Amino acid sequence: MTRAAVNKIIPFSAVDGPGNRTAVFLQGCNFDCKFCHNPETIHTCIHCGVCVPYCQPGALTMAEGKVTYNITKCVLCDECFHHCPYGASPRTRQMTAGEVMAEVRKNMPFIRGVTVSGGECTLWRDFLVELLTLAKGEGLHTLLDSNGTYDFSTDRPLMAVTDGIMLDVKAWTGEDHRRVTGADNAMVLRNLRWLAGQGKLPEVRTVVVPGLFDCEQTVRETSILLRELGCLDTRYKIISYRPMGVRQEYKSLEIPTPEFLTCLAHLAQSYGLTDVVII
Ligand code: SF4
Ligand code: SF4
Known part of the structure; x- marks a missing residue:
């Protein structure tokens, strides 16, 4: 079995998808987001x-x-x-899918499903297929939390055992996205469209950092796209930037006001989105 570097396993989480879930966090990421509150998960030891x-x-x-x-x-x-x-x-612990599943099993029957996050979990693709196959075998609902850089449309085996992808839209334009993450967002938006067509887009998130990128444009264009794709009931999480855990050089990024976050939520709702959440 393939091993992955597991950063942590949270037995019961209510914030990593619908219902009570076990959340598995894998080490390593191909983005370098300025607002990352777990920067120690970016690089491999x-x-x-x-x-x-x-x-x-x-x-x-x-x-x-x-x-x-x-x-x-x-x-x-x-x-x-x-x-x-x-x-x-x-x-981190180098664990096989079987070892992780043994941890997950301890939490049954109190969980609805498993969410694999990171870092960027798709960097461990073979491990994901093995773990989610085991989870589906136990009747669990399976979600991935991804930055959207992996081309999901080309991976039938992975998608066959994945019920949905929770996707970040970190900025709308390529230029803004590169400033925020160090990488382009063409694949992210391609994934958003493709996953919507597959009915596998339960949640989209944007972390709001005024002054770092055009937050209003990002929320507006993402909402318009979700409406065009018929995803009015996809949960759209509008997340406030918080400096906790963030690297010292980025701690002075601007924290959005509650009024601005509410304004963005109303903007998303004005395009018909029915499940907009501010956190
Ligand atoms: S062993 Fe070195 S690279 Fe690994 S976490 Fe410690 S300081 Fe970082
Ligand atoms: S230094 Fe790291 S490994 Fe050691 S006790 Fe603290 S958190 Fe744990």
Whole structure:
């Protein structure tokens, strides 16, 4: 079985899709969002060992050139990734789909489904197919939380075991999107259209950061597109930027006012969207 770097598993989550779900977070991302509140999930650990001496409880040890993480000793003090010069985390476990599913099974029958997030979960495509196949075999609903850079239309095996993709529209224009994430958004918008046609677009999100990109244009054009695609009941989450966990150099990004967020929600609703949520 394929192994993936698992950053964490949240047994019960009410915010990662409909109903109570187990959320699995994988390490590594191909975006570099300025507002990322988990920047330690972006890069993969290169086992340099710099963080090990900062781990007072001894959860980290160096053996044969690799950092080993002992979850039972970890007190979640975050000292390790605060001292990592590479924006990585040693707090990952290389797990097979079967091992992750064993963790998920402990939460049944109190969960409706499984959501795999990240980082960007599609960087671990083979692992996803294996895990979601096991989850479907247990009768669970399966969702992916993706930045939309993976071409889902070309992957029938993955889509056969995925009930839906929760997609971020981080900015509308390519230029704004590159400023926010470091990457273009052509594939994101292509995925949005394709997933809508497949009935597999339960949720779209935009993180609102005034001054970083044109938030109003992004919400307006995304809402218009969802209406054109007949996705009026797709949940549209309008998420306030918050500086918690964000890298020091981006902590001064502007926090939107409640009035501006409400204004954006009304804008989305004015195009007929029925499930607009501000968080
Ligand atoms: S988490 Fe960072 S500092 Fe720690 S071993 Fe990995 S790369 Fe080095
Ligand atoms: S968060 Fe990191 S430094 Fe703190 S106890 Fe856990 S592994 Fe060690």
